[in-house]
Amino acid sequence: MTLFECRDVHYAYPGRVPALCGVDLTIETGTRVALIGANGSGKSTLLSLLDGLAFPQRGSIRFAGQELTEAALQDEAFALDFRRRVGLVFQNPDVQLFCPTVREDIAFGPLQLGIDAATIERRVEALAQEFHLEALLDRPPHRLSVGEKRKVAFATALAIEPEVLLLDEPTAGLDPRTATHLIERLHDAVHQGRTMVIATHDLHILADIADVVYVFGQDRRLAASGTPEEILTNHDLLEANNLIHTHTRHIHDHRQYRWGG
Amino acid sequence: MCDKRRRGSGLAGDFVARSIRGALTFLKEAVFAEETASLPGLLQALDPRVKLASVLFLLLATMFARTLPVLGMLYLVCPLLAVLSRLRLGFFLVRTWVFIPLFSLAIAIPALFSFVSPGKIAASVGIFHITQPGLRAAIFFVGRVTVSVSLAVLLSLTTRHAALLKALRAFGVPQIFVMILGICHRYIYLFVELVEHTYLAIRSRSGARLHHWQGRRVVAWNIGQLWARSCALNEQVYGAMLARGFRGEPMTLDRFRTQPRDWVWLACVTFVCLALTTLR
Ligand SMILES: Nc1ncnc2c1ncn2[C@@H]1O[C@H](COP(=O)(O)OP(=O)(O)OP(=O)(O)O)[C@@H](O)[C@H]1O
Numbered sequence: 001m002t003l004f005e006c007r008d009v010h011y012a013y014p015g016r017v018p019a020l021c022g023v024d025l026t027i028e029t030g031t032r033v034a035l036i037g038a039n040g041s042g043k044s045t046l047l048s049l050l051d052g053l054a055f056p057q058r059g060s061i062r063f064a065g066q067e068l069t070e071a072a073l074q075d076e077a078f079a080l081d082f083r084r085r086v087g088l089v090f091q092n093p094d095v096q097l098f099c100p101t102v103r104e105d106i107a108f109g110p111l112q113l114g115i116d117a118a119t120i121e122r123r124v125e126a127l128a129q130e131f132h133l134e135a136l137l138d139r140p141p142h143r144l145s146v147g148e149k150r151k152v153a154f155a156t157a158l159a160i161e162p163e164v165l166l167l168d169e170p171t172a173g174l175d176p177r178t179a180t181h182l183i184e185r186l187h188d189a190v191h192q193g194r195t196m197v198i199a200t201h202d203l204h205i206l207a208d209i210a211d212v213v214y215v216f217g218q219d220r221r222l223a224a225s226g227t228p229e230e231i232l233t234n235h236d237l238l239e240a241n242n243l244i245h246t247h248t249r250h251i252h253d254h255r256q257y258r259w260g261g
Numbered sequence: 262m263c264d265k266r267r268r269g270s271g272l273a274g275d276f277v278a279r280s281i282r283g284a285l286t287f288l289k290e291a292v293f294a295e296e297t298a299s300l301p302g303l304l305q306a307l308d309p310r311v312k313l314a315s316v317l318f319l320l321l322a323t324m325f326a327r328t329l330p331v332l333g334m335l336y337l338v339c340p341l342l343a344v345l346s347r348l349r350l351g352f353f354l355v356r357t358w359v360f361i362p363l364f365s366l367a368i369a370i371p372a373l374f375s376f377v378s379p380g381k382i383a384a385s386v387g388i389f390h391i392t393q394p395g396l397r398a399a400i401f402f403v404g405r406v407t408v409s410v411s412l413a414v415l416l417s418l419t420t421r422h423a424a425l426l427k428a429l430r431a432f433g434v435p436q437i438f439v440m441i442l443g444i445c446h447r448y449i450y451l452f453v454e455l456v457e458h459t460y461l462a463i464r465s466r467s468g469a470r471l472h473h474w475q476g477r478r479v480v481a482w483n484i485g486q487l488w489a490r491s492c493a494l495n496e497q498v499y500g501a502m503l504a505r506g507f508r509g510e511p512m513t514l515d516r517f518r519t520q521p522r523d524w525v526w527l528a529c530v531t532f533v534c535l536a537l538t539t540l541r
Pocket residue numbers: 013014017018019037038039040041042043044045046091493
């Protein structure tokens with residue numbers, strides 16, 4: 001089933017900074033989609049459009065058949081349903097976390113969505129345990145390390161238990177163990193039938209986290225799409241889109257064999 | 262000679278750096294009392310709602326105090342509470358006395374003189390005459406400000422900001438207002454950190470040889486930039502709230518529980534306040 005359908009999406013920031021110039025893509029239920037591209041190629045912008053935080057100026061985005069527009073999200077019932085089904089983890093955890101304590105931040109989403117207190121309590125405890133956040137629960141989130149903030153940010157989105165998770169560079173700044181755990185968690189989530197859209201620069205984890213990869217080009221459109229193997233073996237594509245550098249090519253070649261094997 | 266001048270400017274740069282970082286540290290300590298609020302002291306152990314109520318009672322008693330000895334006794338309560346709450350006395354006094362002149366002098370000084378407070382003349386400074394009622398009014402005013410500021414500082418040093426906000430909520434302050442206060446607080450913190458980090462970044466890029474006026478200009482320019490940055494951040498945070506289902510009226514967790522000691526404390530404070538205000 002098609003979950004998200006983007007047709008010819010254009011978006012420019014105020015001051016006419018173009019961010020997306022005609023993006024077409026479809027996201028099927030239960031798949032893991034990775035978005036890769038150079039800095040400033042529009043990955044974060046697309047995620048915020050998919051989450052209904054901004055709306056395309058040309059073209060359209062449909063979620064489960066319903067077009068995402070400002071008017072549609074003003075409808076209380078649709079907004080509630082949409083927010084329950086779609087969770088977003090922002091690239092900048094300082095944006096994601098705004099409550100006075102970590103506990104309240106994790107509980108914020110479910111509370112707004114009218115989930116009962118006992119369930120929320122249970123979810124907070126479970127997530128705190130899972131991400132080793134127990135000792136941080138009563139601390140203000142803005143006083144944590146970047147990696148800790150990122151774990152909390154992830155927990156705040158998971159607390160909603162959404163069907164679709166939009167993740168903006170979830171592994172950036174995490175220590176290897178936490179990053180691995182996160183990837184395993186993403187696997188489990190997909191087994192539960194969840195859909196993931198992940199923007200990332202981390203080409204190593206692509207094969208682990210994605211079924212489909214979309215490559216954003218410098219012209220703020222999609223340059224290519226395919227399975228992780230297809231994309232990662234296409235050197236010219238990666239180089240043309242600033243995803244690898246000629247000087248580091250031999251390193252990537254070396255990794256290539258590992259991916260291949 | 263050249264060397265000397267360079268060293269001189271280096272020192273000036275250091276001075277700017279030191280004073281900026283000193284100011285930032287002070288601001289952080291004054292507004293963000295995380296460390297002192299987690300000490301195992303008397304006030305820290307109280308339920309924030311009870312603590313807020315007791316501070317309000319003491320403030321009322323201060324407002325209604327009619328004699329100087331009563332004001333004096335109320336003032337003495339503050340350092341006593343500070344010590345019982347394991348705050349260092351010097352630390353507490355500095356924090357209060359920094360703010361007192363700020364709040365009091367501008368109002369108290371004009372009140373001294375005959376053109377504001379007519380009455381029997383106590384002393385003269387040139388053509389200005391200090392009157393007895395004026396002197397009395399000024400002393401009372403400064404006294405009340407001193408006690409009030411001390412109480413406010415005590416409250417803020419011994420209560421986590423988050424708990425204070427929730428206590429306000431319990432007193433019927435609208436949720437949206439409390440939420441905005443919380444976000445402001447968070448932004449001041451973020452802003453101070455941004456300023457601090459940017460300053461360090463400039464220093465690490467320009468080396469230690471930043472001339473002091475140059476340093477000041479860079480800092481001023483950056484503060485403008487940083488302000489713009491925190492405004493942009495604010496907009497994004499609103500997006501993050503929407504993303505998690507915020508629809509105008511935020512819901513929050515309420516997890517306060519009062520204990521017997523809270524009620525004992527409240528009874529004591531009420532008794533002291535009543536005794537002091539009815540004392541002749
Ligand atoms: N708030 C904003 N105001 C104006 N322009 C913006 C804003 N945010 C992003 N842009 C611009 O939009 C374009 C796309 O930005 P976006 O953040 O989507 O890129 P990205 O692919 O996520 O990059 P990165 O890998 O660095 O996170 C960039 O050219 C950027 O300069």
